[in-house]
Amino acid sequence: MNEPKQELIRYPASRLLDVAKALSSDIRLRILEALGERPMSVSQLAEALGAAQPTISINVQALEQAELVSCRQGSGREKICTASCRSVLLELPLRSGDALRRVEEIRMPIGLYSRCDIQAPCGMASREGVGIGSPDDPRVFYMPERTEAAVLWFSGCGSLEYEFANPMPPGAELDELALTAELCSEAPGFRDDWPSDITLSIGGRTVGTWTSPGDFGDRKGRFTPERWRGNTEYGRLTEWKVTRDGSFLNGERCSELSLGDLPLAFNEPVRIQLAVAAGATNARGLNLFGAGFGDYAQDLVLSFARRTRPDEG
Template identity: 60%
Template sequence: MVDIRQEVLRYPASRITDVAKALSGDLRVRILEAIGSDQMSVTQLAQVLGVAQPTVSINIQILEQAGLIVTSQGSNREKLCSVSGRSILLELPEKPGDGLHKAEEIHMPIGMYSSCSVQPTCGMANKEGTLIGSTDDPRVFYMPDRIEAALLWFSGTGFVEYYFPNPMPPGVAIDELKLSAELCSEAPSFAMDCRSDITLFINGKTVGTWISPSDFGDRKGKLTSDRWRSGTEYGRMTEWSVTGNGGFVNGERLTDTTLATLGLQYNEPIIVRLEVSDSAVNQRGMNLFGSTFGDHPQDIVLSFVRYTTPSE
């Protein structure tokens, strides 16, 4: 077999955390030991290490994402694994921001809001499709069990508000702030002709309004539990963004809100509010989906984007 390993794998400061996390697990180090200079399949690794094959596959993926192993497909369509290099070189950060990725992401579970205002129809369900508390009871939104929410909804007007930390150190500027979430309108059961104006506010500034066309229930959500029988099944992945040029919804510029007007401070929370306002033309509420409900396996994601990094 030809040895495809490099002598030295060089990692910039922004990849240190990825490599450190990949090497922090004892099983992942044992996988590297078992492969050595050879090539092994996932099945062979599971047998050698005495570990279940799904567990090996998950850890292989972590090592692959860090660039420490490479994989290929064998003749029987099984994944074959090889170590990428003989040694690694980590470049230590020299200035603030060197150790950050181009896009730093914070994933917020939908039940971890800091404030809300809701009215019936309203409620929450967990990933199994079981209701949390009673439906159409706004008190549910203040129960500790809300942290388990995989779907939350309210009708008419209202909001949910989240506090995000700012991961950027002092003196490190970003080029874009993005928020993505899966959402739709809210109607009893579901309604495909139900429009609702859902607006994102960041630190009190209007980023833009997305007009949801429906409360989607015409098919099963890709992630939605089979036990869920209450109508709403999935939403639309929607992205708001703020740059130096304004506020955007799904790539369309809608407001004059810029990064400078948000007043971002490294030691202050970033206040994110998803709202159907009293002044909205279409006041048909909101469904908000978590990572285990609907069509998309993600919670609310706030991304801090730099188009270039100091090492480039």
């Protein structure tokens, strides 16, 4: 039997939700059981647990984020997983703010937009690679089945708007607000040289525009289902971040818009819009990827980094 690296991991009150969420799934507990015997690759875990490999990858990632599992690259670039400890110690919150994490994340399935402006060609597919509704029919974007979308796309100009809850309690101050999404342009089939200008707005204020270099289908996406062939396969993980000092796109300053310019309130949704504007230099649509499609096992992620108290260090 392979011994875990640590006997005990101690989690402060601010990590309670991370650990609770990671342990609140039967398959994640089964993954920990399997790793209690020895390190295993993702494919070995999939075989041992009788689950699809993308499902194992997504749940291993959740355990990694909670630091219950550590991973390394094995031969053939396959991920090798190891249980991090034998026991955990959870500290309970004792005063106001103790249970707040430094960063709160909300993960939004890509089909749960609140508004859209879509024209054909367009469409969406499930994580099994099955098309939802009829292709190139904008009415699909208003069907209830849209909530099952793992990839969606539109050509030319258009927009998608999402409403995120603000997890910060009254009085909590933010240092950063960041949106992460896997995106690319939309061409017939796919085309690596196909730039498209994709703009993020928060509360109606423009944060910045990322020019996707193309629509990528030259290889299989890491999580894209096998039955999905001859089309867009993956995107680029793109991050827009708004701070107290300005806005940044993939680490580079993109505008002077700061947190103070955003209409944020604890009891109001945070409105996020991804758009290809009609007047864009490169109005060549977008593909938006969710968990189970593309190269990254994630949906849209909106992160709230709160300002720490002086005694938190």
